[in-house]
Amino acid sequence: MTADRASDREPIYPIALEAVRRLDALFDVERTINGKPAAARFAVRQETSEPLMANLHAWLTSQRAMLSRNHDLAKAINYMLRRWDAFTRFLDDGRVCFTNNAAERALRCVPLGRKAWLFCGSNRGGQRAAILYTLIQTARLNNVDPQAWLADVLARIADHSAARLDELLPWNWRQPQVALAA
Numbered sequence: 001m002t003a004d005r006a007s008d009r010e011p012i013y014p015i016a017l018e019a020v021r022r023l024d025a026l027f028d029v030e031r032t033i034n035g036k037p038a039a040a041r042f043a044v045r046q047e048t049s050e051p052l053m054a055n056l057h058a059w060l061t062s063q064r065a066m067l068s069r070n071h072d073l074a075k076a077i078n079y080m081l082r083r084w085d086a087f088t089r090f091l092d093d094g095r096v097c098f099t100n101n102a103a104e105r106a107l108r109c110v111p112l113g114r115k116a117w118l119f120c121g122s123n124r125g126g127q128r129a130a131i132l133y134t135l136i137q138t139a140r141l142n143n144v145d146p147q148a149w150l151a152d153v154l155a156r157i158a159d160h161s162a163a164r165l166d167e168l169l170p171w172n173w174r175q176p177q178v179a180l181a182a
Helices: 003-008 014-033 038-065 072-082 101-106 123-141 146-159 162-168 177-181
Strands: none
Touching: 014 038, 014 072, 038 072, 101 123, 123 146, 146 162
């Protein structure tokens, strides 16, 4: 690498490195509880991750106070602190993932097929396609055959009680036995 290229790079700030180190500690905790039941994950998070998050919040707040309001790091810290409730949601429920990596992987098919879906007909067609992608991926994440689930739900929904719509959600849905008997 030449000296010119090294000088073109953005500086790596010690505050940013420390933030990454603190976040890595949270990832370490998550690796130890990955695949465990929600109750076990919740208990470990309350004992281990919650103090780490409280320390991270206090540390970020103190670092922000020492930076210029327009500094890039101050902007990044403000972004995180404004979304703190969403960022810490995983502490309150063992079913919630620490990251959105699963959702990102599930949506990977969308950019891969973008050229094929370029002509949805209109903005509304694009919105409908996005809704369908979400429904299909939700079914897949719940180990439900999306085609069977959608066909059954669409056939039953008109006569189904609105008070019992939750029965049709992918995580509650059971394939009808009559179809299997036929």
